[in-house]
Amino acid sequence: MKIFVFFIIMFSDFVIADDCSFANVSNEYVIENAEIDAKYSFESKGVSFIAVANGFGPTRPGFEHINMSACLMIKTKWDILWVGADSGVCPQQKKLELHAISYSRLFNEKMIQLAKLSKKYDCATEL
Numbered sequence: 001m002k003i004f005v006f007f008i009i010m011f012s013d014f015v016i017a018d019d020c021s022f023a024n025v026s027n028e029y030v031i032e033n034a035e036i037d038a039k040y041s042f043e044s045k046g047v048s049f050i051a052v053a054n055g056f057g058p059t060r061p062g063f064e065h066i067n068m069s070a071c072l073m074i075k076t077k078w079d080i081l082w083v084g085a086d087s088g089v090c091p092q093q094k095k096l097e098l099h100a101i102s103y104s105r106l107f108n109e110k111m112i113q114l115a116k117l118s119k120k121y122d123c124a125t126e127l
Contacts (some may be wrong), residue, residue, distance in 0.1 A: 020090035021082045022100055029081070029099065034106035039114065041107075047115045047123075048077035050104035053085040054097045061101050062108030071123040 022029075041048060051058035058080060060068070081100040084090035115121050 020084055020096075022096055023083075023090055023092070026096060026099055029103045031099070031102050031106065034103045035110040038107045038110035042111060042114045042118075045077075047111060047118060047121045048079060049108050049111055051078050051080050052097065052100045052104055053080050053082045054100070055085060058085075059101060060108070061105035062112060066112075066127060069123070069126050071126055075122055 049060070049063075051060050066072070081104060083096040083100045084093040090096055112127050116124055116127050118124055
């Protein structure tokens with residue numbers, strides 16, 4: 001039964017429709033402003049990172065040299081940019097994917113710098 005529910009969720013219209021939502025908001029993610037956006041986000045909401053849903057599992061740009069711990073995965077807020085995950089393909093997917101990854105890499109790298117210095121962030125030592 002669990003497998004059946006999993007397949008319904010994975011292949012439902014809701015999930016497929018969500019896969020390309022970045023196409024509708026990509027103009028709000030200006031690559032040149034990513035570091036400024038990260039600083040503003042840190043000051044207003046605290047530590048959060050951006051993942052890019054572009055395959056079976058999301059890509060986490062800027063985290064290539066960081067071991068993903070339970071603290072980073074569970075105790076940290078993650079926003080997801082949907083550019084066409086495993087259940088769907090978006091029009092202009094490569095262009096959207098490059099845009100989302102470029103933005104999130106700069107955002108995440110700046111956020112990592114800020115988070116390392118934060119006394120309020122529980123996972124700072126893991127960065």
